[in-house]
Each structure stands twice: as structure tokens, then as C-alpha cells.
Amino acid sequence: MNSIKHLKQPVDPLRVDTRSAACLKAFRSSDRGQNGVSLVNTTKLPDSPDNKASEVRSTNYKLRKVAQEILGHHHRVHSCNKVPSYGVQKLGHSRGISKNDENRAFFHGMASCGDVHCCPVCSVKISEGRRQEVVHALRSHSESGYISLFATFTIRHSRNDSLSDNLTAFRNARSELISSRQFKEIKRKLRMTGYIRRLEVTWGESNGWHPHDHEVWFLDREIAHQSGIEFIQSEVHKLWAYYCKKHGLGEPVEGRGFDLRYKNKNGSHAVGAYLTKWGHELTYGHTKTVNGENRYTPFSMLHSLSEKYNPKISALYQEYAKAFKGRAQLLWSRGLKSRFGIEEFKDGELSERPEKVFVCNLDTQQAFSISFLNRYSSVLDYAERYSPDATLKYIDSLKSESNSILMKNFKRRRNSYVSNMELSNMLDAGIYNDYIN
Numbered sequence: 516m517n518s519i520k521h522l523k524q525p526v527d528p529l530r531v532d533t534r535s536a537a538c539l540k541a542f543r544s545s546d547r548g549q550n551g552v553s554l555v556n557t558t559k560l561p562d563s564p565d566n567k568a569s570e571v572r573s574t575n576y577k578l579r580k581v582a583q584e585i586l587g588h589h590h591r592v593h594s595c596n597k598v599p600s601y602g603v604q605k606l607g608h609s610r611g612i613s614k615n616d617e618n619r620a621f622f623h624g625m626a627s628c629g630d631v632h633c634c635p636v637c638s639v640k641i642s643e644g645r646r647q648e649v650v651h652a653l654r655s656h657s658e659s660g661y662i663s664l665f666a667t668f669t670i671r672h673s674r675n676d677s678l679s680d681n682l683t684a685f686r687n688a689r690s691e692l693i694s695s696r697q698f699k700e701i702k703r704k705l706r707m708t709g710y711i712r713r714l715e716v717t718w719g720e721s722n723g724w725h726p727h728d729h730e731v732w733f734l735d736r737e738i739a740h741q742s743g744i745e746f747i748q749s750e751v752h753k754l755w756a757y758y759c760k761k762h763g764l765g766e767p768v769e770g771r772g773f774d775l776r777y778k779n780k781n782g783s784h785a786v787g788a789y790l791t792k793w794g795h796e797l798t799y800g801h802t803k804t805v806n807g808e809n810r811y812t813p814f815s816m817l818h819s820l821s822e823k824y825n826p827k828i829s830a831l832y833q834e835y836a837k838a839f840k841g842r843a844q845l846l847w848s849r850g851l852k853s854r855f856g857i858e859e860f861k862d863g864e865l866s867e868r869p870e871k872v873f874v875c876n877l878d879t880q881q882a883f884s885i886s887f888l889n890r891y892s893s894v895l896d897y898a899e900r901y902s903p904d905a906t907l908k909y910i911d912s913l914k915s916e917s918n919s920i921l922m923k924n925f926k927r928r929r930n931s932y933v934s935n936m937e938l939s940n941m942l943d944a945g946i947y948n949d950y951i952n
């Protein structure tokens with residue numbers, strides 16, 4: 516990551532001064548071998564089927580670090596897992612590591628940022644929770660004998676469009692469409708009782724930002740004929756084209772702006788295939804580009820930046836973070852969650868749900884070393900594979916590693932200060948003794 520030199524320096528949450536350039540440089544060099552290959556998370560672990568999961572986790576922590584550097588310390592991602600949670604600060608709860616029933620380790624008592632759009636670590640936790648809710652709703656819907664359709668809304672866009680402006684126009688056009696008399700009529704004909712909507716965006720070299728909505732439409736009916744679906748698709752497309760134009764988005768051509776499916780061309784259930792793809796992203800992580808093209812998802816931008824710094828991609832990620840701030844990732848139409856008996860959780864709550872099996876507590880110093888060296892994922896790997904004692908021993912080795920980096924930087928700063936002053940000046944100033952000892 517030495518290519519991200521110009522980026523904002525990390526601010527240490529525990530107020531140890533890590534802000535000097537020398538310290539930052541040493542911090543970076545400590546992560547890297549002689550060839551500039553990252554040494555972080557290369558802890559040797561025994562082979563196991565869980566290795567893929569821990570590899571993805573390790574990548575997510577690495578990507579979070581990139582996001583933190585790009586978005587700077589004013590962004591909430593910057594403090595993710597660096598400060599003790601409210602429970603630790605005010606209610607006397609402990610901070611440490613715990614595991615769930617499936618032996619997956621988690622940190623507890625470390626405040627997560629809960630930013631589903633910008634934080635790759637929180638996003639996976641929140642998305643997995645959200646996905647399970649959708650799966651649950653669909654299962655109980657189909658157990659009632661009913662079907663669901665997969666709808667996609669897109670807009671026309673070009674390279675120079677602002678993402679934020681397009682998102683706002685997109686949202687306004689869609690909500691006007693949904694509340695229009697014509698759409699309500701279509702809903703009635705379809706016997707559509709609700710929808711779940713997920714907002715996504717990709718960026719491509721040729722056409723810029725591509726925001727799109729994937730939606731699951733819940734119909735209280737048992738069958739849908741292809742010809743009926745095509746008819747509804749064309750009706751909704753006409754409406755969508757009208758509202759896009761009204762909101763200055765340009766009229767989408769037929770077959771582009773709106774797509775409605777029950778089954779895919781290969782015969783698979785369209786909603787099911789989408790949920791599988793979504794699950795695949797969570798299990799296997801984010802690839803560098805989309806479909807091998809020069810097109811990125813926000814997290815694949817981070818992936819690309821972790822390999823090679825590119826100011827354009829970095830600026831795009833900042834634009835994305837700004838444009839998505841405060842927007843919901845997943846929206847359920849009113850009443851749909853309660854229909855399937857799903858509780859409402861906020862994003863932050865989902866990323867902080869308590870785990871069951873206690874592993875160990877962490878003191879301030881230990882928590883600081885993990886954060887300072889960004890070794891979250893290797894600590895969790897240890898907790899999953901070895902005893903609590905061995906895990907603590909590993910964490911203590913991090914403590915001495917981070918201390919020696921801090922000490923080295925302290926000395927380096929002191930030496931550069933000394934060399935900048937002439938000895939005689941120092942003697943005159945009476946500060947020589949402070950530096951000679």
C-alpha cells in the first residue's frame with residue numbers, strides 16, 4: 516500500500532501520536548516485505564475448509580483499511596473497531612473475542628461503523644443478515660404456494676453524469692412511478708402485495724456510473740405466464756420511460772430501462788438466481804472487476820486500489836461514499852416485514868449482534884495493537900483454530916511488535932530533530948542534555 520502515500524494519515528483512536536510521516540512510513544513498511552509484498556495476514560495456518568472464509572475476511576479487513584485511508588478520519592469507517600463500544604465505555608461490559616455456534620470468531624465490545632455502503636467488514640455482516648431475511652420471506656411466500664418476480668430498473672447515463680444527481684433523480688422518478696394511478700392498477704392486476712428493493716451501482720470506463728434497482732415483487736398468485744409477464748414489462752416500461760424523462764434522466768430504450776422476469780432463459784427461478792449471486796458475493800468476496808470487464812463495483816474499486824493506487828479510482832470511491840451516505844441499501848415495502856414476522860433492525864444493530872461463546876477479554880493495549888497493525892483477521896483466525904491462551908499469546912506478540920514500531924519512530928523523530936540543530940545552538944539553548952541521554 517506504499518502507493519497510497521498522499522492519502523490522509525491514520526489517526527490513532529487511543530491518542531498515541533501516530534500522525535508523523537515517519538511513523539506512518541514505518542507502519543507501512545512494517546506491513547511489507549523487501550519486495551513490497553504485503554506481510555499482513557500471512558500467518559501460517561493449517562489447511563482447512565474454512566480457509567476460504569478466513570481469506571475473504573482477511574481481504575475485507577485489508578479493503579477496510581484502504582477505505583479508511585481514502586475517506587479520511589472524518590468518515591465513520593475510519594473509527595470502525597478502533598474505539599470501545601458504548602457498552603464498554605458506559606455500562607462496564609467487556610471488550611474481547613467471542614465465537615458463534617459455528618466456531619466463527621468475532622470481536623465484541625469494539626464499536627463497528629455499521630456503514631453498509633463503505634465498510635467492507637460491516638457490509639458483509641449486515642448484508643448476510645439482510646439476505647437471510649429475504650430468503651426467509653421468500654421461503655414462507657412460496658410455501659403459501661405463491662410466486663415472486665424479479666424486476667430491474669435502470670437509467671440512461673453517461674460518463675460525465677454526477678452519481679449523486681442521478682441517484683436523486685432515479686429515486687424521485689421511481690417513487691412517482693410507484694405511487695402513480697397506473698402502477699397501482701398494474702399492482703392490482705398482478706396481485707402484487709409488496710416488494711423488496713436493493714440499490715446497487717457499478718462504474719464503467721465508457722458510461723460512468725450505472726445505478727440500478729433490483730427488486731423482488733411478491734405476488735399473491737400461483738402461476739404467471741411468460742406472455743403476461745412480457746405484457747406487464749412493456750406497460751411498466753412505458754411508465755418508467757415517462758417518469759425518467761420527467762426527472763431529466765433521458766428516456767430509456769425499450770428492453771433497457773425496465774426488466775421483469777419470473778424465470779431466466781436457462782429456466783432457473785430469477786429471484787432465486789439473484790439471491791444465489793448475492794450469497795456468492797458474500798462468501799467469495801469481491802473480485803477486482805465485474806465480469807472481467809473494465810467495470811467496477813465500489814468494493815472492487817477498493818480491491819484494485821489495494822493492489823495499485825490510482826487517483827481516479829480513489830476519487831470515484833469518494834464520490835460514491837458521498838452520494839450513498841444516508842441511503843438505505845435494502846428497502847421493504849410497508850407492512851411486508853411484519854407479514855413475514857421479521858423484526859426491524861438498524862444496520863448498526865445487525866453488525867453488532869452478540870455472539871455466544873466467550874474466548875477472551877482484551878485490554879486497551881491489546882486492542883490498540885490489533886488496530887494499529889490491522890491484524891483483526893489474523894487474530895480471529897487464531898481464535899478459531901487455537902486455544903484462548905494461544906490467541907492471547909499471539910496478541911501479546913502484536914503488542915511488542917507495535918511497541919517496537921512506535922519506539923523506532925520516536926527515535927527517528929528525535930534524531931532528525933537533533934540533526935537539524937547545530938550542537939552549539941543546542942548547548943546555548945541548554946537542551947543538549949535532554950538529547951544526549
Ligand SMILES: [Zn+2]
Pocket residue numbers: 592595596627628629630634635636637638
Ligand atoms: Zn465498519
